[in-house]
Amino acid sequence: MSGAQQSFKILWGMAIDLDKCTGCGACMVACQAENNLAPEKDASNKRRVMNWLKVYELSNGKAFPDHDTAFLPRPCQQCGNPACVPVCPATVTKKDEEGGIVSQVYPRCFGCRYCMAACPYKARYFNWYDPEWPQGWDKTLSPDVSVRPRGVVEKCTFCHHRWMKAKDKARVAGNDPYDLPEGAYVTACTESCPNGAIVFGDLNNPKHLVHKLAHSEYAFRLLERLGMDPQVYYLSRREWVRRLGDHHLDNEKTGDFTPLGGGHHG
Numbered sequence: 001m002s003g004a005q006q007s008f009k010i011l012w013g014m015a016i017d018l019d020k021c022t023g024c025g026a027c028m029v030a031c032q033a034e035n036n037l038a039p040e041k042d043a044s045n046k047r048r049v050m051n052w053l054k055v056y057e058l059s060n061g062k063a064f065p066d067h068d069t070a071f072l073p074r075p076c077q078q079c080g081n082p083a084c085v086p087v088c089p090a091t092v093t094k095k096d097e098e099g100g101i102v103s104q105v106y107p108r109c110f111g112c113r114y115c116m117a118a119c120p121y122k123a124r125y126f127n128w129y130d131p132e133w134p135q136g137w138d139k140t141l142s143p144d145v146s147v148r149p150r151g152v153v154e155k156c157t158f159c160h161h162r163w164m165k166a167k168d169k170a171r172v173a174g175n176d177p178y179d180l181p182e183g184a185y186v187t188a189c190t191e192s193c194p195n196g197a198i199v200f201g202d203l204n205n206p207k208h209l210v211h212k213l214a215h216s217e218y219a220f221r222l223l224e225r226l227g228m229d230p231q232v233y234y235l236s237r238r239e240w241v242r243r244l245g246d247h248h249l250d251n252e253k254t255g256d257f258t259p260l261g262g263g264h265h266g
């Protein structure tokens with residue numbers, strides 16, 4: 001992890017095991033429901049479809065019988081050096097020093113979409129339409145998450161509202177809200193994965209499993225070479241998956257490469 005990340009006391013993060021993910025999409029559905037994403041008006045236009053968390057299919061590109069696939073769930077990476085933050089002319093988005101989550105203040109956003117252009121992970125989405133739910137569905141909306149209007153950009157928040165609730169619960173119980181036990185705050189996608197592929201917790205807390213997984217020899221981060229310093233780690237025992245995560249090409253010389261954001265993890 002970089003120095004920037006370690007300067008925060010708490011660093012919420014994820015470790016997603018791609019060898020456990022079957023691509024079922026339960027995490028995507030849980031995210032849509034938890035964060036009040038309305039059904040698509042025109043799902044045929046993929047550029048306008050909203051998925052705060054999107055599952056991509058990867059392939060090793062080989063023919064049968066050597067063919068292999070993997071599925072890669074991609075939430076916002078909550079970058080340590082978020083490219084989306086400095087480009088915003090309206091200071092809508094910032095790196096929160098409490099937990100390192102990259103926030104988005106919807107009423108302040110005027111929809112220029114600079115942040116979307118800057119994000120190398122394509123983790124930001126523009127509201128092309130006002131949200132509309134089929135009759136009765138509005139009763140299933142989550143009361144803890146604001147609904148976004150047409151014309152603003154939105155993104156995964158690591159279910160920030162769940163952290164607010166976990167802190168309140170700790171305060172009521174007389175406990176330290178900044179020393180939550182593992183599992184007191186997890187994201188909806190973590191909870192929904194039937195295979196336990198998504199582990200969530202404090203990357204800075206050695207007692208949390210996510211801390212251990214992030215230091216695994218099988219851990220990697222997406223496009224590590226860009227130096228974005230993501231708080232989302234991926235794991236795979238398959239080398240081709242790890243290489244694909246950083247877009248290494250087969251004939252590329254990688255031996256003397258040092259990522260901009262510093263070392264890998266450690």
Ligand code: SF4
Pocket residue numbers: 087088089090091092093108109110111112113114115116152153
């Ligand atoms: S679209 Fe909104 S959040 Fe993104 S850069 Fe423009 S004003 Fe800022």
Ligand code: SF4
Pocket residue numbers: 075076077078079082083084085102118119120121122123124155228
């Ligand atoms: S993944 Fe994209 S939207 Fe998320 S913090 Fe990084 S640059 Fe910003």
